[in-house]
Amino acid sequence: MTTTRASTAIAVAILAAVALIAIPGPAFADPAKPAPAPAADKKPAAPPAAAPGDKPSDKKEVVSEAEAKKFVDFFDKLVAIVVTNQDDCPKMATGINGHISGNQALVKELNDPKNSNKELPPASKEHIDKKVREELAPAMTKKCATDKTVEAAFKRMSPGAGK
Numbered sequence: 001m002t003t004t005r006a007s008t009a010i011a012v013a014i015l016a017a018v019a020l021i022a023i024p025g026p027a028f029a030d031p032a033k034p035a036p037a038p039a040a041d042k043k044p045a046a047p048p049a050a051a052p053g054d055k056p057s058d059k060k061e062v063v064s065e066a067e068a069k070k071f072v073d074f075f076d077k078l079v080a081i082v083v084t085n086q087d088d089c090p091k092m093a094t095g096i097n098g099h100i101s102g103n104q105a106l107v108k109e110l111n112d113p114k115n116s117n118k119e120l121p122p123a124s125k126e127h128i129d130k131k132v133r134e135e136l137a138p139a140m141t142k143k144c145a146t147d148k149t150v151e152a153a154f155k156r157m158s159p160g161a162g163k
Helices: 009-022 065-084 089-101 104-110 122-144 148-155
Strands: none
Touching (some): 065 089, 089 104, 089 122
């Protein structure tokens, strides 16, 4: 079975949620307010250097719609758990832990290095981005963004994390 890894949109969104929990603040800026303009004297960041053996023209392989659906369904359920329990951090952590425990094979596939050159279809990426922006981030910032049990639950999806 072909899957995606942490570099895919779903893993990035999940891991971004982990980072957002650990670092509340500007990452949860109000989307209605414009971002501050960058300083004029700062140069844009240089693109990351290519690793030895990487070819700049290498394109990522897009997984099938059926495979993408599994990841999107996993992510949608995760968002639903967070939204449902946004006022009760211990229940949120318990729900996240249960969801991860019940989907260990999928979480393992997300972190499998052999799948690092694969990504979700654009429609799936857009769906996940919208869910993060409109549901996950607001629910997290409501109360549990700095809760250590919620943070620990999300970190269980990180590569090398204890399951």
